Amino acid sequence: MSKTMEALREIFGCRVSASLAERYCYASDASQVQGMPDYVVRPENTQEVSWLLRFCSEHQIPVTPRGAGTGLAGGASPVRGGVVLDMSGMCKIVEIDIGNLQVIVQPGVVADKLNLALRPHGFFFPPDPGSSAMCTIGGMISNNSSGMRSVKYGTTKNYLLDLEVVLADGRIIRTGSKVLKSSAGYDLTRLFAGAEGTLGVITEAGLKMAPLPRSRKLVLTCFQDAETAGRAVISVFSAGITPSACEILDRLTCRVLKSCDPNVAVPDDGDVILFEVDGQESSTEEEALQIAEICRQQALSVRVADSKKEMDEIWAARKLVGAAISRLDPSKTRIYMGEDVGVPISRIPSLIKKVQQISAKLDIPAMKFGHIGDGNLHVALFIDVMDDVQWQKLRLAADRIHRAALEMGGTVSSEHGIGQARAEYLPEQMGEETLQVMRSIKRAIDPANILNPGKLAL
């Protein structure tokens, strides 16, 4: 047994492993980015994390923190070896503090489980990534996750009150408190959030909760093209309505939706926008009618969903759609690349057109759907994974999609993160001098560069 393993064993016992089988399981997240860890460590408390980071700093061992491994950019892939720190075992809901409108959690708590626990109290934690059934709060914080409802409710960052963070040298700090509002010093909470584990390891978080809306309504609209659809979206906002979701689905996406569930009554003769509103019963009815009225002038069709049952069916199908292309062509698999670009919302129609051109030129089918209300377009590219030529074309398509978004003043990731998969675009997106500021912060906080090295173009 190596000296390192001996030292780790002493602290972690059977919660450290160097077996090939186990290391292989932790070699990647849900992306194509691969690495091979030397050790897998499963801490049970903050003190253990602190001990480990101090040890790894002293011995220059890279540490890659990991939640559920649902990330799509290689953020949790140990590309420089070293330790994968599996935080999923620290999964207690520490305190539901209704009187202060907040909940304290360990980072391994799964998003849906948190919401299950909050529901009886009339509250919820709004960020809703597609992976909410599996992903952990720690991962959501580290990637600033969101989802369909961020157009109204914002991203994970909007709900962070306090983080307990272990720094690279083992020091344990808190970045906030139970106070809902504070203007006192640098916003370290939002600096560590979205840092993808490159500045510290989050070991506890205080989260603000939101009141559960009493009612939801869904308006299904269909337009002859994405430009018209985009104009309708702006008209809705200008009318004083903030939808709780505002999703665009292209023709191909609608076809796949129907193949998932033939009962789903989604139009398929144009670009569809699903507007959801939530709140009081009275206002959702009023707003749904207003949206219908606004869209009717420009739309091919407009319909308010009949019932909660229909709404649930549509959203369930929408949630599955990214993975469901194989219903149309069983020989093809969706690969997550170029899947999370964002642009100023007025550019969404141009981006959709551009993706269509890229898809046609390279003969790689592309489903286009996403959160038009905040400019986030999800592109689903599909290939026969046994075909090397298609892999090459896929990489080329993803690269062109990323560059198209940047040319439109956009981002290569709206909600999935940069990790290693998208790191090459960061200098262009941020500008070299802004990146230098990031790098100087990284050096100041993690001078030995042990925390998740090889990510974020640092």
Place this chain on the structure above:
Amino acid sequence: MSKTMEALREIFGCRVSASLAERYCYASDASQVQGMPDYVVRPENTQEVSWLLRFCSEHQIPVTPRGAGTGLAGGASPVRGGVVLDMSGMCKIVEIDIGNLQVIVQPGVVADKLNLALRPHGFFFPPDPGSSAMCTIGGMISNNSSGMRSVKYGTTKNYLLDLEVVLADGRIIRTGSKVLKSSAGYDLTRLFAGAEGTLGVITEAGLKMAPLPRSRKLVLTCFQDAETAGRAVISVFSAGITPSACEILDRLTCRVLKSCDPNVAVPDDGDVILFEVDGQESSTEEEALQIAEICRQQALSVRVADSKKEMDEIWAARKLVGAAISRLDPSKTRIYMGEDVGVPISRIPSLIKKVQQISAKLDIPAMKFGHIGDGNLHVALFIDVMDDVQWQKLRLAADRIHRAALEMGGTVSSEHGIGQARAEYLPEQMGEETLQVMRSIKRAIDPANILNPGKLAL
């Protein structure tokens, strides 16, 4: 003329001054913190700011950026001399971009003027500090300002999409873009926001707008004590309602309100909570009735305001109340100290009681009012400014109020900032090790420490 003055003149012409009269005007903001600048400089564009910061870095001259000087913690007071950089002249609204739900402004734009320009388009910039008629967007960003409506709408930070920042060495960076949502690297936007000018000078900002609500309703409730009032507030949130304002006013505040405007029908026999809801006409009616229903069980009185006119009168009086104590006692003046503490919202009743004790013991009258929905209590202390003993007692009272908030897990500033006035409390509030992280970031970004030195316990 000194060599420094010669160099400044060459760039800024008559927009630099070293006259005693002018320097004296820039010696302080709206707080008690004093300093004396050597030069006052009024830049007209980003390049000039860049030139100045490079020059000051090379010559080790402190630079204190300043907006309208409405700050209450000495953030804009040049405590180490050097240059006061008056940004109020860079006051253009660069672009109102409705199609992307945002507005681009220079930092000197005054908050109310921005909202005047957005209103015809059906949008607004929600943060609403009491000084909105004068304060600048740059100052609001640097202090993460907010106000009554942050309980629903959040703080300035929630509306920042992009900042143009000049670093200490003159480099110009941008921290974001026109994209509404991005998960791509460190959140430099929110790091520079709230940094009170210690990390860079903000020269342009992209701000997200919110749709103007169509309707507002106000519910006036009165409780026998603050504890009962606090419980009612939590019941309202738990019922799925997020009020757009949720203000507590103690008996003394209500008396002063009535002296400002005898027509204002605010109860004065207990602790008053003003609940405002906004949104669609139908939902505000529904929610106002629900709030009334919930509060009726525990309140001494509950009433929904009759008309928009009555609402406007009450809010106008509420906005004036902090400065209006002299109506009760013309010999006394409000001094802003200990005026912005925050605690977890369940502790607001205890904090009110504690402030009452401090006020009684030191015989310094205290009005207590504030944003109970986010735990922010404004305390207005009043003294005869000609009386040295009262000044001593005032300082003691403010110190005890700050310490009381900290003992309850709170903050010495919820929305006004730390500056120099509250810097001594930061080590206790944040913890020494968290403060060390702040200091290492400051050193990394402004190694010569020229930017607003002497603030934030850096």
